[in-house]
Amino acid sequence: xxxxxxxxxxxxxxxxxxxxxxxxxxxxxxxxxxxxxxxxxxxxxxxxxxxxxxxxxxxxxxxxxxxxxxxxxxxxxxxxxxxxxxxxxxxxxxxxxxxxxxxxxxxxxxxxxxxxxxxxxxxxxxxxxxxxxxxxxxxxxxxxxxxxxxxxxxxxxxxxxxxxxxxxxxxxxxxxxxxxxxxxxxxxxxxxxxxxxxxxxxxxxxxxxxxxxxxxxxxxxxxxxxxxxxxxxxxxxxxxxxxxxxxxxxxxxxxxxxxxxxxxxxxxxxxxxxxxxxxxxxxxxxxxxxxxxxxxxx
Amino acid sequence: xxxxxxxxxxxxxxxxxxxxxxxxxxxxxxxxxxxxxxxxxxxxxxxxxxxxxxxxxxxxxxxxxxxxxxxxxxxxxxxxxxxxxxxxxxxxxxxxxxxxxxxxxxxxxxxxxxxxxxxxxxxxxxxxxxxxxxxxxxxxxxxxxxxxxxxxxxxxxxxxxxxxxxxxxxxxxxxxxxxxxxxxxxxxxxxxxxxxxxxxxxxxxxxxxxxxxxxxxxxxxxxxxxxxxxxxxxxxxxxxxxxxxxxxxxxxxxxxxxxxxxxxxxxxxxxxxx
Ligand SMILES: Nc1ncnc2c1ncn2[C@@H]1O[C@H](COP(=O)(O)OP(=O)(O)OP(=O)(O)O)[C@@H](O)[C@H]1O
Ligand SMILES: [Mg+2]
Numbered sequence: 001x002x003x004x005x006x007x008x009x010x011x012x013x014x015x016x017x018x019x020x021x022x023x024x025x026x027x028x029x030x031x032x033x034x035x036x037x038x039x040x041x042x043x044x045x046x047x048x049x050x051x052x053x054x055x056x057x058x059x060x061x062x063x064x065x066x067x068x069x070x071x072x073x074x075x076x077x078x079x080x081x082x083x084x085x086x087x088x089x090x091x092x093x094x095x096x097x098x099x100x101x102x103x104x105x106x107x108x109x110x111x112x113x114x115x116x117x118x119x120x121x122x123x124x125x126x127x128x129x130x131x132x133x134x135x136x137x138x139x140x141x142x143x144x145x146x147x148x149x150x151x152x153x154x155x156x157x158x159x160x161x162x163x164x165x166x167x168x169x170x171x172x173x174x175x176x177x178x179x180x181x182x183x184x185x186x187x188x189x190x191x192x193x194x195x196x197x198x199x200x201x202x203x204x205x206x207x208x209x210x211x212x213x214x215x216x217x218x219x220x221x222x223x224x225x226x227x228x229x230x231x232x233x234x235x236x237x238x239x240x241x242x243x244x245x246x247x248x249x250x251x252x253x254x255x256x257x258x259x260x261x262x263x264x265x266x267x268x269x270x271x272x273x274x275x276x277x278x279x280x281x282x283x284x285x286x287x288x289x290x291x292x293x294x295x296x297x298x
Numbered sequence: 299x300x301x302x303x304x305x306x307x308x309x310x311x312x313x314x315x316x317x318x319x320x321x322x323x324x325x326x327x328x329x330x331x332x333x334x335x336x337x338x339x340x341x342x343x344x345x346x347x348x349x350x351x352x353x354x355x356x357x358x359x360x361x362x363x364x365x366x367x368x369x370x371x372x373x374x375x376x377x378x379x380x381x382x383x384x385x386x387x388x389x390x391x392x393x394x395x396x397x398x399x400x401x402x403x404x405x406x407x408x409x410x411x412x413x414x415x416x417x418x419x420x421x422x423x424x425x426x427x428x429x430x431x432x433x434x435x436x437x438x439x440x441x442x443x444x445x446x447x448x449x450x451x452x453x454x455x456x457x458x459x460x461x462x463x464x465x466x467x468x469x470x471x472x473x474x475x476x477x478x479x480x481x482x483x484x485x486x487x488x489x490x491x492x493x494x495x496x497x498x499x500x501x502x503x504x505x506x507x508x509x510x511x512x513x514x515x516x517x518x519x520x521x522x523x524x525x526x527x528x529x530x531x532x533x534x535x536x537x538x539x540x541x542x543x544x545x546x547x548x549x550x551x552x553x554x555x556x557x558x559x560x561x562x563x564x565x566x567x568x569x570x571x572x
Contacts, residue, residue, distance in 0.1 A: 113378060187416045187478070190373045191429040191485060192406030201428065205419040 048280075051273050058270030067239050074237075074254075074263045079271055081240040083278075085154070085248030089233060090223045092158025094215070097165035102211075104166075105173030110195060110203070122174070129167035134227040136160050141231040155244040157233020164228055165218035172217065176210020177203060212290045220279050226252035251275040322349045323388070324489060324519040325370060330385035332365055332374065332543075339365050342385070343545045345538045347489075347519050352511060354534035354551065355523045358566065361540040363523040367491050370394070370521060371408035372401040390488070406433050409482035411492040415474040417466035422458050425466045425477055429485040437486075448480040452510055472503025479510065490514065492522040496529065508533050527567065531555055539563045 015023070066078030104121075112118045140160035150156040180203055188198040204211075222228070235247035236257060242248065251271060258268040325347040332340040340362045347353040355363045368374035370387060372394060387394040394404055406429070418425050423445045430436065430444055439447075445462065449455040454476045458469070466477060475495060482490060492511075496504040511520055511533050524530050530537055530551065537554040539547045539562075547560045558564045 181416075183412065183414055183416045184418070186373065186376065187410075187412055188418070188428070189376055190371065190405055190410040190412070191432075191482065192402045192404070192409075193429065193432040194402065197432050201420070201431075202418050 048276060051269060051276055055266075055269035055271075055273035058266050059273055063270055064274065068237060068254075072261070072263050074258055074267055079249075079251070079254060079267075079274060081238040082249040082251045082254040082271070083274065084240055084242060085234070085238070086223055086251045086275075086278075088154055088242050088248060089157050089161050089229060089250060090219055092154065093161030093165050093222050094219060096159060096162035097169055097218070098215070100162075101166050101169035101173055104170045105177060106199060108170075109174045109177035110199060125167045125170050128163075129171060132227075133164060133225045136164055137228045137231055139163075140228065145232055151245065152231070152233060152235065152247045153245045154233055154242060154248050157229040157248070157250075160228045160232050161222040164222045164225075168218040168221060169214050172214020173207065173211050176207040176214070179210070180206045209290045212286050216283050216286045219282060224252060224275065224279065226250070226256045229253060230256075251278075323347070324349050324390060325353075325521065326388040327366070327370070327545075328385050328388070330366070330369060330387065331383045332362070332369060333381050333383050334365075334377075335379040339543050340369075341543045343540070343543070345545055345548055346536075347521050348536065349519055350516055351535040352515055352520045352522060352533050353536045353538060354530035355521065355538045355540060356525075356527060356530050356566075357540035358542075359525075362543045363540055364493050366540065367410070367493050367521060367523050370491055371410055372399075372404045373410060375401065406435075406485055407487055408489045408491060409485055409487040411475070411479055411482055411490060411495045413494040413497055415471060415478045415498070417469065417474055417477070420466065421463045422466045422469070422477065423462040426480050426484050428481055433485060435486050444484055448484045449477075451483055451514070452476040452480045453506060454480060470503075472499050472506065475499060475503065475507060476510070479507075483514075487518065489519045489521070492520065494523055494525060497525060504529075527555075539566070541566075 063078040064083065065080050067081050068074045068079065069077030104125075108118050108121060112121075137160065140156055140163070144150045144156040144159055145152055184202055184206065185198065188202050189195070193201075226234075229250050230253055233248055234250045234253040236249075238247070238249045251274065255268055255271045255275070258264055258271065323346045325345070327343055327345040330340055330343045331338065343362075343366060345353070345355075345366070355366060357363055365374060365380075368377075369382060370389075374380050374382070382395055386396070389404075389408065393399065418428055420428075423441070426445045426448050427441055430441075436444070446455060446459075449458065454473060457473060458464075461468075466474070469477060475498070479490075479495075496507050499507065508529065511522065514520060522530075522534065534551045536548060537551045538545060539554065539558075539560070541562055547554065547558060547563050549558075554563065555567055558567060
């Protein structure tokens, strides 16, 4: 055994010094990367546990379905008008933004034959996605609320959210279409069908997962931020009931008011928990939808 | 067994043509030139395919075989920057590149089978009906009849008849390639183009595709690009040799492989180049 090692020092089964060093380095890398991955697990779990710990005793059925009460307003009662307002804003935003983003993404990925036009549009859309949401809020206030005389209203806030969702959705849709192997297009079109038929029957099904992921991202981003609706849609207190031309309460602005006016931290944590739980439920159902769509398609 | 009865019966014996070159020309490629981004890829190619025959296109890699094939059903123009700069192709006497020719109708009538088979994200049955649902060429048949007859023609019916609603992506590559051929046949094409249809397949699947080609030949002219010279010899009646974007020689497969006139062709066939 020892002799063999002497005869051919690099070919034995224990490995040379440098070999063992590189194995060790590999292990260290692995540990470091594992740690980074673990942070990705730890962070959301600890934040959510903290919110649950602080907020769970506030959350009840009546907290969800009541309007705010007490003096100062919000110390008692529930948050229904804010839940309703956020749901309505998100729905309007998605209803307006999704068809436009789908059309834009399809055009850029499937129809646009001018490289320069595609790249320019894509660059501008990426810029749009990078604009801070408070700027959208300001724009919405100046243009929609004041100039177009929409007033602080559900429709003004919904349109601002649509503006925020649009670039996120468009990029997600374009990317998921672009990741489809060109063989599908070549094969489909070589059977003499139109591009529209190919898109409808093949490409959208293949891109389905990416599109749903984009919707989750866009809705989460839009619904969670207070800035875009702060001066365009939201009101301090409402008893519920929706109207396109009327302002609404929203979860993030309600949360902002509760904390910034030091009304009730208890109620604030309850509100935060409801917001997070809502987004998580939305996320989970989207994932389920994605599985279902993917399952029948793959 | 792949060859259905009615096909073997309608097979026309070779002796029908005195000289194959005088038979009816299905494809007639005349002086065809193609550029990619201004770079010349096909230069004055001449070729023809005869009725009830298989034409094999052979030649070194990059010689323009796929490009030529894709001009034959107007799928070349799906690639940006590709242009047919001169010449034309006559298909049964009609100009493929004439004014007012709708490329989609050309593609419906002349189908293409690709190197890499692709399953569309739908059931096996729906994959077969992909073109039919668009072109509406039901011709009084129900969808089940079309699925059955097309899968039968490619010898896939018995293998998949119990799982027609399964996703097509669960098929093996060899089965998938036959599904792609069934999908093309469902269009009721008048010719079939194949670009290295066996290069992703194992020998058994390859043999099945070759049998299938021979079985389809009596109804459909077939043009096949192949890297495999032995395969070209086995299944084709005519062979065209492409070299650097030019058609060096076309003749019966027999003559091309035994007495090629062109020195380059001889070198390629005897394995000196390529
Ligand atoms: N999309 C494209 N853009 C630019 N050039 C291309 C494109 N496709 C093919 N070419 C060029 O055209 C020439 C012919 O290509 P083609 O694919 O027709 O060759 P081929 O004979 O089929 O080769 P192979 O046997 O490797 O498949 C090659 O030089 C290739 O580089
Ligand atoms: Mg090729």
